[in-house]
Amino acid sequence: xxxxxxxxxxxxxxxxxxxxxxxxxxxxxxxxxxxxxxxxxxxxxxxxxxxxxxxxxxxxxxxxxxxxxxxxxxxxxxxxxxxxxxxxxxxxxxxxxxxxxxxxxxxxxxxxxxxxxxxxxxxxxxxxxxxxxxxxxxxxxxxxxxxxxxxxxxxxxxxxxxxxxxxxxxxxxxxxxxxxxxxxxxxxxxxxxxxxxxxxxxxxxxxxxxxxxxxxxxxxxxxxxxxxxxxxxxxxxxxxxxxxxxxxxxxxxxxxxxxxxxxxxxxxxxxxxxxxxxxxxxxxxxxxxxxxxxxxxxxxxxxxxxxxxxxxxxxxxxxxxxxxxxxxxxxxxxxxxxxxxxxxxxxxxxxxxxxxxxxxxxxxxxxxxxxxxxxxxxxxxxxxxxxxxxxxxxxxxxxxxxxxxxxxxxxxxxxxxxxxxxxxxxxxxxxxxxxxxxxxx
Amino acid sequence: xxxxxxxxxxxxxxxxxxxxxxxxxxxxxxxxxxxxxxxxxxxxxxxxxxxxxxxxxxxxxxxxxxxxxxxxxxxxxxxxxxxxxxxxxxxxxxxxxxxxxxxxxxxxxxxxxxxxxxxxxxxxxxxxxxxxxxxxxxxxxxxxxxxxxxxxxxxxxxxxxxxxxxxxxxxxxxxxxxxxxxxxxxxxxxxxxxxxxxxxxxxxxxxxxxxxxxxxxxxxxxxxxxxxxxxxxxxxxxxxxxxxxxxxxxxxxxxxxxxxxxxxxxxxxxxxxxxxxxxxxxxxxxxxxxxxxxxxxxxxxxxxxxxxxxxxxxxxxxxxxxxxxxxxxxxxxxxxxxxxxxxxxxxxxxxxxxxxxxxxxxxxxxxxxxxxxxxxxxxxxxxxxxxxxxxxxxxxxxxxxxx
Numbered sequence: 001x002x003x004x005x006x007x008x009x010x011x012x013x014x015x016x017x018x019x020x021x022x023x024x025x026x027x028x029x030x031x032x033x034x035x036x037x038x039x040x041x042x043x044x045x046x047x048x049x050x051x052x053x054x055x056x057x058x059x060x061x062x063x064x065x066x067x068x069x070x071x072x073x074x075x076x077x078x079x080x081x082x083x084x085x086x087x088x089x090x091x092x093x094x095x096x097x098x099x100x101x102x103x104x105x106x107x108x109x110x111x112x113x114x115x116x117x118x119x120x121x122x123x124x125x126x127x128x129x130x131x132x133x134x135x136x137x138x139x140x141x142x143x144x145x146x147x148x149x150x151x152x153x154x155x156x157x158x159x160x161x162x163x164x165x166x167x168x169x170x171x172x173x174x175x176x177x178x179x180x181x182x183x184x185x186x187x188x189x190x191x192x193x194x195x196x197x198x199x200x201x202x203x204x205x206x207x208x209x210x211x212x213x214x215x216x217x218x219x220x221x222x223x224x225x226x227x228x229x230x231x232x233x234x235x236x237x238x239x240x241x242x243x244x245x246x247x248x249x250x251x252x253x254x255x256x257x258x259x260x261x262x263x264x265x266x267x268x269x270x271x272x273x274x275x276x277x278x279x280x281x282x283x284x285x286x287x288x289x290x291x292x293x294x295x296x297x298x299x300x301x302x303x304x305x306x307x308x309x310x311x312x313x314x315x316x317x318x319x320x321x322x323x324x325x326x327x328x329x330x331x332x333x334x335x336x337x338x339x340x341x342x343x344x345x346x347x348x349x350x351x352x353x354x355x356x357x358x359x360x361x362x363x364x365x366x367x368x369x370x371x372x373x374x375x376x377x378x379x380x381x382x383x384x385x386x387x388x389x390x391x392x393x394x395x396x397x398x399x400x401x402x403x404x405x406x407x408x409x410x411x412x413x414x415x416x417x418x419x420x421x422x423x424x425x426x427x428x429x430x431x432x433x434x435x436x437x438x439x440x441x
Numbered sequence: 442x443x444x445x446x447x448x449x450x451x452x453x454x455x456x457x458x459x460x461x462x463x464x465x466x467x468x469x470x471x472x473x474x475x476x477x478x479x480x481x482x483x484x485x486x487x488x489x490x491x492x493x494x495x496x497x498x499x500x501x502x503x504x505x506x507x508x509x510x511x512x513x514x515x516x517x518x519x520x521x522x523x524x525x526x527x528x529x530x531x532x533x534x535x536x537x538x539x540x541x542x543x544x545x546x547x548x549x550x551x552x553x554x555x556x557x558x559x560x561x562x563x564x565x566x567x568x569x570x571x572x573x574x575x576x577x578x579x580x581x582x583x584x585x586x587x588x589x590x591x592x593x594x595x596x597x598x599x600x601x602x603x604x605x606x607x608x609x610x611x612x613x614x615x616x617x618x619x620x621x622x623x624x625x626x627x628x629x630x631x632x633x634x635x636x637x638x639x640x641x642x643x644x645x646x647x648x649x650x651x652x653x654x655x656x657x658x659x660x661x662x663x664x665x666x667x668x669x670x671x672x673x674x675x676x677x678x679x680x681x682x683x684x685x686x687x688x689x690x691x692x693x694x695x696x697x698x699x700x701x702x703x704x705x706x707x708x709x710x711x712x713x714x715x716x717x718x719x720x721x722x723x724x725x726x727x728x729x730x731x732x733x734x735x736x737x738x739x740x741x742x743x744x745x746x747x748x749x750x751x752x753x754x755x756x757x758x759x760x761x762x763x764x765x766x767x768x769x770x771x772x773x774x775x776x777x778x779x780x781x782x783x784x785x786x787x788x789x790x791x792x793x794x795x796x797x798x799x800x801x802x803x804x805x806x807x808x809x810x811x812x813x814x815x816x817x818x819x820x821x822x823x824x825x826x827x828x829x830x831x832x833x834x835x836x837x838x839x840x841x842x843x844x
Contacts, residue, residue, distance in 0.1 A: 067482035087481040090791060091782045091809045127713055128772065130779030147786075149779040373524025376548065380526045383484035383545050388786030392482065 068386070068396055068409035070242075074249055079257045080239035083406045084249050085396060087389070093150040093245035094389035096397035097160050097259065101141040101233040102209075106220065109181060109213015110229040112137040113221055116177040117170075118144060118163040125162060129155050132390065135163060137211045139332040140401050141233070147390040150245055157255030160241070164234050164260040169223050178218050185215060192439050196291035196340050197329060199437040204295050205331050234260035242397035242406075244389040288348045288440045291340035292355055294433035295331070299402045302378065302416035303427035304328060304335050309374040310362050311339065322351040330402075337431070356434075363428050371421045379416060471636045474799040477643040480788065486549040486645030487788035488542045490560060491796035494633030495536045496611035497730075503625045504606075505577065505613020510565060510626040510634075511538045512573045517566050518542075518559050527552035530789070535597075535607045536728065538634075539796065541789050546646045561636055567623040578618045585615065588679040592835045595675060596685040596738065599831050600666065600729040607730045642795030642805070644788040665689035666731035670829030675836075681720060682746035682836030684739045686753045689732055689828035696802065697811035698823050699726055703735060704777045705765060705820075709756045710737065718745035728801075735827070743836050754830065764821040778812045 071086045080097070101111045115135040122133040122144075131148035144163035146156045167174075188194040201208065213221070236259050243252050296304055311326045324341035339358060343351040386395040399408030469475045472490075499506045515531035518540075522528065527544035540560060544552045584590045594610060601608040613621070666689040690699065703724045711722035720740040727734045737757070741749045765773045785791045785808070798805045 067484050085482070090480065090785055092786055124713075128776070130776035130783070132783060147783055149775075149782050152775065152779060369524075376524055376526035376545070379545050380485070380528060380543070380548075383526075384543060384787075386484045387788055388783075390783075390786065392484070 066410045066413055067392070068399075068413055070396065070406050072249060073406050074253065076253060076257050078237050080236055080241050080259055081406075082249070082253060082256060083240065083242045083396065083400060084252070085242060085244045085392060087244055087246060087392070091150050092147060092389045093153050093156060093243070093247070094145065094147040094393040095156055095160050095244075095256075096143060096145040096242045096393040097164060098138070098140070098240050098242075098397055098401040099142045099144075099164070099233050099260070100238055100401075101229070103211070103229065105209060106217060107225065107229055108209045108211070108217040110217075110221055110226055111142050111211060111233075112181060112213060113174070113177055113218070113226060114167060114230055114233075115142050115144075116181070117167045117173065117226075118142075118165075120173055120177070121162050121165065121168075122146070122159050125155075126159055131156060131159060133159060133163070134390075138398070138401060139211065139330050143394075143397060143401065145390060145394060145397075147388075147393075150247065153245060153247055153252065154255055157252070160256065161259055164239070166234075166261065167223075167226055167230055171223070174221075174223065174226070178221060181213065182215055182218050185212060185218070188212075192287070192289040192342055193291075193325065193327075193340055195439045196289055196437045197327060197338055199439070200291055200293040200338055200435055201329060201331065201336065203435045203437065204293060204336055204433075205333075208332060231261050236260045240397075240400060240406075242393045242400060244393045244396075287342045287344050288438060289340060289342040290348075290352050290355055291338055291437045292359075292434035293329075293336050293338045293437075294359070294431040294435075295334050295336045296427070296431055297334055299330070299334060300399060300408060300412050301335065301427070302412055303419055303424055304337055305378045305382075305416070306371065306374045306419050306424060307362070307428065308337060309377050310366070310370065311337075311358060313374070314358060314362055314365075322347050322354070324351070324355065339434075359428065359434075363425060366421050366425055368421050371419060371424055375416060375419050379413075382413070382416070469641060472639050472641045473637055474803060475641045475643075476795050476799055476805045477647040478791065478795065479647050480645055480791075483546070483645040483788065485543050485788050486546055486643065486647065487544075487792045488553060488641065488643040489789075489792040489796040490540045490542075490556070491640045491642075491793075491800050492538045492540075492560075492634055493536065493638055493800060494538050494629070495534045496609060496613070497535050497605075497607040498629060498633055499606065499609070499613065499617075500625070500629075501606075502617065503613075503621050503629075504609050504617040505611075506621055506625045506629045507538060507633075508533045508577060508612045509570060509573055509618075509621060510630045511540070512577070513565050513570045513623075513626060514559050514630075515540060516573055517563075517569045518556050520569070521555055521559070522548075522552050525552060529556055532793075533611050535609075535611055537797075537800065539793060541793055543789050549645070561634055565623055565627045565630060570623040570626060574618055574621065577612050578615065581612055581615055581618065588677055588681070588835065589683070591675075591677070592683040592685070592833075595673075595835065596687075596736070596833050599671075599673070599685070599833055600687055600727060600731075600734055600736070602730065605730050640796045640799035642792045642799060644792040644795070664732070665691055665828045666729045666734050667828065667831065670831050672832040672834075674834045676838040677835055678837055679835075680743070680837070682741050682743045682834065684737075684741070684746060684750050684753065685831075685833040686737045686739075686750070686757070687727070687831045688735045688757065690735055690823075691826050692732060694733075694823045694826060695811070696798070697806060697808065698815060698819055699733070699735070700781065701774070701777050701812070701815055701820060702760075702823055704780065705760065705773055706735070706737065706757060708773070708776070709760070710739070710753060718742050719749065743839055746834060746836050746839075750832065750834065754832070757824075757827065757830075761821065761825040761827070764817065764824055766817050770817045770820070774812065774815055778809070781808060781812065 070083045072084045073081060074084065075081045103110055115137050119133065119135040122135070126133040126146070129148060129152050131146055131152065134143075134145040136143050144160060146159045146163075148156050188198070198210075239259055241256055245252060305328070308326050308328050315324050315326065322341050322343040324339070327338040327340065329336040329338060339355055341351045341355055382395070386392045396406070396409045399412055400406045402408065405411070494507060496504065496507045511531045511533040515529045518529040526548035527542060530541050530543075532539045540556060542552055542556050598608045612618075703726060707722065707724040710724070711719070718741050723738045725736055727736045737753050739749050739753065785794055795805045
């Protein structure tokens, strides 16, 4: 390995000239060292990166002081964009890697299978050091998250490399995951509320591919197809990482510059066949469920959360023999608010009327104090969810993934503070809907 | 390792000042011991008030008073704070009651003052008390007769001297819940809820300040909780079996070492993937009236009860002879450190632990430092100090060992 040194701006940077390409098996760091106490020299290496946004000036404004505001955004050449959130939350660190992925109809569910395979790869090594690992399919791709002691940062980056690694040909593991996901699909299809949510999403966004897949597409997700989806999506330069840690970016970047595929390894299997519609047995009818859905025009508008909170409050305040709920569903380009309820036949008509009347009733009751109370409730829930390193990485990463803006979480929190009775009324008036769906179970 | 400067700027810094001045220091000085820990980028502030008052302080005929007092106050606080960006949780245990307030920074000062007043100064609201009593009665009625409830009652009874009120279920009984009045709960509150005996820990957008009491809440027992072990088998016609194996440990073992031992035992008994015979394996520290204990509780299929009892006893017995050493020790300590730090990632968990440290030891532990200080020799010595086990089994009669 040869090393060069280059001075870029005020940063002196060393970088590797013969780094390996294509798929690799990451090597686990030794278990005997502690990085915090004995920094391994192999971590300090090999970087060239560009500061997309500089570090914050020391005289930051009040608005800058948001805990959701990243300190810097950097990108290594051909490597991932890295959002640094410098903090030392009790000696822990969290890294969230997001990989953009758009599936075609025949690939539906591939992202979810890749996420489960990654979780399977990470689980054992994570247990070795007591770290937590997560992998989930988001509306925009796949998100992998690792959390652990900051002293184990090198191992955490290794876990992230494992997550982004090319899936091995493990037919038994793959089959078990596909079976598990197919069972989940069947269970959800039998659950009336889930069925209504699914139907409403299909109505609201007919072009959107179901990230959970179908029984047919899951059955066809063989090794070659997964490999194709992986090599197409897990391109280092397209990835982004949110890092919540007290470590300096140079140290962190050394462990994050070998994620996923590099070079031109994408392979095409040609045009996939269109999936067939699935038939899932329907259980006997017991209750009728109705659902109403409204969509807004934004991915991260906090008015949606405040409105959902107010609607839930109205539901809880009115005793009823029917089961009613408010759900929010994130679509790839906007969010959807769903109001659904189930009732036995004798109450079905009344429940439907109550569902239809709820949003107008909420709109009519909106005033300053009720909106402030709902806004504070949302703020508290958000603050608690982002209250540890993993939650903070998740919140900032989710916003970044949704919008491409690393400061989206800051904007979201600021926008939440600005929600008023008037702005909420205006928001309701701009909603599209309601779409309706019914199912009898 | 280089660290960036603390990220505290105008808004959040001013909130920290607010906490320090208006609702914090003036009242913080009145508690027995306090500690605050500043967290960069804290999205919430969490504060725990830990009182040395629990169900063991209930009267003989008013079991459940401490439970209802704590839950009534928390419920009243939540109703008062609704929509303010703050929420209160409560945990009523056998010897302690913990209130934890979690708030967005801008709501913290007012919310803390509200909670403090409701805990220490305001009388218990009778209407809220009635709601909480109905709720506790309903929940308890659902659990009465459950083998899990029976097992837990028997297991706790074996950790305390006979008829010690500590062993009673904190929520009380259906009979006692039926007769307790708001005045009973108020009497307990007035007698035991005192700022001067409480420990307070706050974590979030605050400055690091500590006023430790420097003394323990109780004098450590000179002898272990018990000197000789025993074994009891209770037979019930149920479809699972429960096993409790409890060990007395000397007061000289420091808390972090003890937590590490618990982690090692948990790993030894419950590796991944889990044994299909077991439903759950739980290893924990229990502060019994006679002293500290380590309790292993296991739920298994009945056929496996003998095997799991032997497996537990043998695993713990083997640890003093062959404690983790070398790389095994390093990996075990590394796992423990990660789990322990992650478990305290949230401000609520962190403040609860700090308050418990304050009340128990008079000072707050630096977990990271303490974990690094763990040694093979210290751990081996701690394992050797375990006393004889008290074993309890509850399950169906399969003609198995009921010796």
